[in-house]
Amino acid sequence: xxxxxxxxxxxxxxxxxxxxxxxxxxxxxxxxxxxxxxxxxxxxxxxxxxxxxxxxxxxxxxxxxxxxxxxxxxxxxxxxxxxxxxxxxxxxxxxxxxxxxxxxxxxxxxxxxxxxxxxxxxxxxxxxxxxxxxxxxxxxxxxxxxxxxxxxxxxxxxxxxxxxxxxxxxxxxxxxxxxxxxxxxxxxxxxxxxxxxxxxxxxxxxxxxxxxxxxxxxxxxxxxxxxxxxxxxxxxxxxxxxxxxxxxxxxxxxxxxxxxxxxxxxxxxxxxxxxxxxxxxxxxxxxxxxxxxxxxxxxxxxxxxxxxxxxxxxxxxxxxxxxxxxxxxxxxxxxxxxxxxxxxxxxxxxxxxxxxxxxxxxxxxxxxxxxxxxxxxxxxxxxxxxxxxxxxxxxxxxxxxxxxxxxxxxxxxxxxxxxxxxxxxxxxxxxxxxxxxxxxxxxxxxxxxxxxxxxxxxxxxxxxxxxxxxxxxxxxxxxxxxxxxxxxxxxxxxxxxxxxxxxxxxxxxxxxxxxxxxxxxxxxxxxxxxxxxxxxxxxxxxxxxxxxxxxxxxxxxxxxxxxxxxxxxxxxxxxxxxxxxxxxxxxxxxxxxxxx
Numbered sequence: 001x002x003x004x005x006x007x008x009x010x011x012x013x014x015x016x017x018x019x020x021x022x023x024x025x026x027x028x029x030x031x032x033x034x035x036x037x038x039x040x041x042x043x044x045x046x047x048x049x050x051x052x053x054x055x056x057x058x059x060x061x062x063x064x065x066x067x068x069x070x071x072x073x074x075x076x077x078x079x080x081x082x083x084x085x086x087x088x089x090x091x092x093x094x095x096x097x098x099x100x101x102x103x104x105x106x107x108x109x110x111x112x113x114x115x116x117x118x119x120x121x122x123x124x125x126x127x128x129x130x131x132x133x134x135x136x137x138x139x140x141x142x143x144x145x146x147x148x149x150x151x152x153x154x155x156x157x158x159x160x161x162x163x164x165x166x167x168x169x170x171x172x173x174x175x176x177x178x179x180x181x182x183x184x185x186x187x188x189x190x191x192x193x194x195x196x197x198x199x200x201x202x203x204x205x206x207x208x209x210x211x212x213x214x215x216x217x218x219x220x221x222x223x224x225x226x227x228x229x230x231x232x233x234x235x236x237x238x239x240x241x242x243x244x245x246x247x248x249x250x251x252x253x254x255x256x257x258x259x260x261x262x263x264x265x266x267x268x269x270x271x272x273x274x275x276x277x278x279x280x281x282x283x284x285x286x287x288x289x290x291x292x293x294x295x296x297x298x299x300x301x302x303x304x305x306x307x308x309x310x311x312x313x314x315x316x317x318x319x320x321x322x323x324x325x326x327x328x329x330x331x332x333x334x335x336x337x338x339x340x341x342x343x344x345x346x347x348x349x350x351x352x353x354x355x356x357x358x359x360x361x362x363x364x365x366x367x368x369x370x371x372x373x374x375x376x377x378x379x380x381x382x383x384x385x386x387x388x389x390x391x392x393x394x395x396x397x398x399x400x401x402x403x404x405x406x407x408x409x410x411x412x413x414x415x416x417x418x419x420x421x422x423x424x425x426x427x428x429x430x431x432x433x434x435x436x437x438x439x440x441x442x443x444x445x446x447x448x449x450x451x452x453x454x455x456x457x458x459x460x461x462x463x464x465x466x467x468x469x470x471x472x473x474x475x476x477x478x479x480x481x482x483x484x485x486x487x488x489x490x491x492x493x494x495x496x497x498x499x500x501x502x503x504x505x506x507x508x509x510x511x512x513x514x515x516x517x518x519x520x521x522x523x524x525x526x527x528x529x530x531x532x533x534x535x536x537x538x539x540x541x542x543x544x545x546x547x548x549x550x551x552x553x554x555x556x557x558x559x560x561x562x563x564x565x566x567x568x569x570x571x572x573x574x575x576x577x578x579x580x581x582x583x584x585x586x587x588x589x590x591x592x593x594x595x596x
Contacts, residue, residue, distance in 0.1 A: 002569040007578075010103065014563050014581050026385050026582040028377070029409050031198075033568070036287035037279075039296040041202055044209035045278045045363055046300045050083075051212040051307075052360035053161050054272030056332035056353045059312050060324050061268055063331075064513045065261040069321055070251035075262075075269050076312050080305030082496055083273035087301050088489035089461050091294050093129040094280050095480030098122055100564055102575060118575045119480045120564050121289045124374035125280040126460050133463035139380060139545040144537030146375040148451050152533065153368045154421060155361050156428040157444030159183035160437050162357040168333075169351035179437045183429050186358055190365040191422040197395035198413045201366055208359035215352055216307055219332070222339060223314025232339050241338070245316045256512075260523060263503025264446075264514045266496070271449040272308070276301055281367035288567065290574050294481050365421060373417040379558040379584040380544055388582055391415045439520055450504065450530035458497035464490040501527070554586040 003011065018025040037045075063072045099117040122128055127145055134141045163179030163186075172178070194201040226232065227242050244250060256262070279286065279297060286293055315331050319338050327334065329346075332353060336345040376387035396411035432440035467475045468487050476482070483489050504527040508514045516522050549555050561581040566573035 003565055003578075004569050006103065007565040007569070011563055011565070011578060014561070014579065018581055024583055024585065026389055027579055028373075028388065028390050028582060029412060029579045030577050031285050031412070032407070032409050033287065035199065035285075035411060037202070037282065037285050038287055039292045041206055042279045042286060042293060042296045043300040044206040045282075045367065046275055046297065047213055047304070048205050048209040048359045048363040049275030049278045049367075050273060050304050051209075051216055052356050053158060053165075053353055054268070055216065055308055055311055056349075056356065057161075057330040058268045058272050059315055060329070060331035060334065061513060062265045063321065063324050065258075065265045065508075066256050067325070068252055068255035069245045069316055071255050072265075073309070073312055073316075075265055076309055078266075079269035079273045080309060082270060082493065083276055083305065084298075084301050085489040085492040086457060086461070087276040087297055088483035088485075089464055089493055090125070090129075090277055090280050091297065091481045092464060092479060092483055092490075093132075093460070094121065094125075094283055095119060095290065095294065096478065097132045098128055100562055100575070102564060118564075119290075120562065120575045120577050121283040121286065121293075122374075122562075122577060123282055123284045123370045125277050125283075125371060126456050127371060127374055129460050129463065130456070133466065134459070137545070139378075140538070140541050142375070142378045143380055143541035143544055144534060145456065146378070146380055147537035147540050148456070148533045149368075150372055150375060150381070150420065151424050152428075152448055152451050153371065154187070154425040154428070155357075155364045155448070156183070156187070156425050156432075157441050157448060158357045158360050159186045159425070160429065160432075160444065161441045162186050162354045162361070164437055164441070165350045165354035165357065169347050169354060171347060174437070176433075176437050180429055180433060184426055186361055187365075187422060187425045187429075190358075190361045191369075191418045193362065194366050194369065195413050195415045195418045196393060198393050198411050200395065201362065205359070205363050205366065208355075208362060212356050212359055213307070215356070216311055219335070220307070220310045220314045223311075223317045223335070226339050227314075227317035232341075241320045242317055244320045244322070250321075258509045258512055259503065260506040260508035261512050261514065263500055263506055264508065264523070267446060267449050267454065267500050267504060270453055270496075270500070271445060273304070274449065274453050275363075278363055278367045281371050284577050285370075288574060290480060365418070369414050369417040369421045372420050373414040376417065376420075377560055377580070377582050379556055380540075384584060385582070387416045387420050389414070389416055435520070442519055443521060443526060446504075446526040447530055450500075450526055451533055454497045454500045455530060455534070458494055458501060461490045461494035461497065465494060549589075552586060554588055557585050557587050559583045 015027060017023065018027045059072070059076070062075055063069065066072045066075065096119050098120065100120050101117050127142070127149070130141050130145055160179060160183045163182035164174060166182050167174050167178060193204060222232065276297065279293070283289055283293075315335050319331070319334050323338065324331065324334060329337075330353075332349045333346045336349040339345070373388055373390070375381065376384045378384070381387055390412040391414075392410045393413050393415075400410055428444060432444065435443070465487055468490075505524050507523050510517055512518070514523060559582070562577045563579045563581070564575050565578050567576045
């Protein structure tokens with residue numbers, strides 16, 4: 001990236017100071033401009049994360065829970081609204097914080113001679129937003145969120161589901177050992193891809209996203225074609241399914257009156273639409289985020305909303321409601337069986353679902369490792385500097401040896417954060433080995449949705465309402481992105497998350513697909529464990545921020561100095577972070593409790 005002379009001097013000074021003999025400072029470089037993520041990649045991060053097992057598996061679960069075609073479709077439409085609302089909340093925060101003061105010589109001076117604070121996008125997503133909103137006491141928010149995300153911020157449940165679908169595609173018995181072995185292999189493979197070759201992982205993500213979008217479009221076309229009378233082999237006709245499912249007297253007939261069913265169904269739909277936050281986790285690696293990011297993400301979520309609703313309608317164009325209620329199979333498998341009428345088609349669909357799930361794992365590994373690197377930069381983890389560093393990828397090192405270039409910064413990846421991500425993902429696979437793979441998937445997916453999506457989502461959206469209520473014009477006048485409808489998106493998202501936090505404790509009826517009789521897991525287990533992770537995070541905070549400093553009679557000092565520059569070296573360029581200097585040390589307390 002071309003820099004002004006002043007910016008280059010500041011970068012050189014920071015690098016020289018950090019590399020000086022005896023320095024304990026860690027330099028973490030942002031990718032140079034040629035390695036930044038463009039709008040297509042930003043869109044593919046969302047496509048690849050959102051289009052996974054959810055849209056192929058969850059529709060049947062929701063239909064069984066609601067017992068109504070009309071209500072299940074309304075829940076999916078509501079999920080689309082909720083996904084867009086969540087995105088608008090994240091955009092309001094992501095485009096507005098954190099704020100840094102530009103260097104005086106580059107700023108547009110205010111009346112007091114100082115440059116106004118500017119938003120500079122940073123990796124981390126909701127970690128940054130929660131820390132900004134809930135600042136005090138120091139370290140509390142970081143510890144609570146950090147513990148939850150380090151342990152549960154992975155797709156172990158999806159990896160187990162991938163193993164199940166690979167076994168089905170192969171026509172092999174559903175061996176728990178084989179399923180978990182495939183899960184570990186998928187998690188390991190994704191970490192290795194991103195650790196060995198950053199750009200290769202990005203290209204793979206984009207290719208997988210494109211294939212998944214085309215596959216889902218093909219499913220939609222097949223469903224509507226079958227409803228129109230097209231024949232696909234020996235499958236049964238779809239016109240009867242259309243009449244049975246969409247007739248006015250049938251669509252909303254005899255819906256479930258079980259509130260617990262609706263709470264869990266909404267949680268599954270939320271999980272299926274979850275993924276809009278992925279590019280926010282890597283925001284400092286995005287090219288021109290203030291100009292292009294909002295348009296790219298909103299357009300992507302609108303496309304996904306349309307595809308998901310059409311896919312649900314396409315399923316019901318070919319599959320009668322009673323067929324879904326009479327089996328425990330997922331919707332896509334039932335759909336292919338009904339349309340093609342042979343045993344090979346469902347196995348092919350199982351392979352497609354497994355492929356889609358691997359795409360989920362690839363994108364989540366790329367983004368979640370960056371969040372864990374940001375958590376490590378706060379100094380709250382054992383060996384924080386080790387997990388906070390970025391290292392040159394083996395691919396970039398080998399390429400430089402074979403074809404030397406003048407590039408100052410070779411391709412890097414957070415290899416140690418990827419190791420941390422892999423370790424806890426494998427631990428979760430092992431921790432659920434005493435239960436069946438089907439139950440393990442159910443528990444891990446709901447636990448991830450309840451903690452990362454619902455609880456964190458509630459505090460983020462409620463935090464936006466708090467900022468609007470307390471800071472008023474100070475907040476709204478300085479927004480980098482102003483969502484249409486003002487606080488409407490935050491109200492929708494926070495109220496829905498609040499309902500799910502409480503609603504998942506409501507026991508479903510004995511006939512529910514979520515009942516203990518069907519799953520072998522009491523409904524209160526997942527929300528209780530989810531809320532328990534908040535307590536574990538708080539205990540971690542007490543030990544880290546209270547007990548250890550008292551024992552050491554010292555306080556931990558954390559310094560994170562971002563070096564920000566004008567993108568492209570232009571005076572009208574966006575402010576971006578080119579590198580960050582991280583340093584921790586323990587300082588002795590003074591008599592008054594302050595560091596010396």
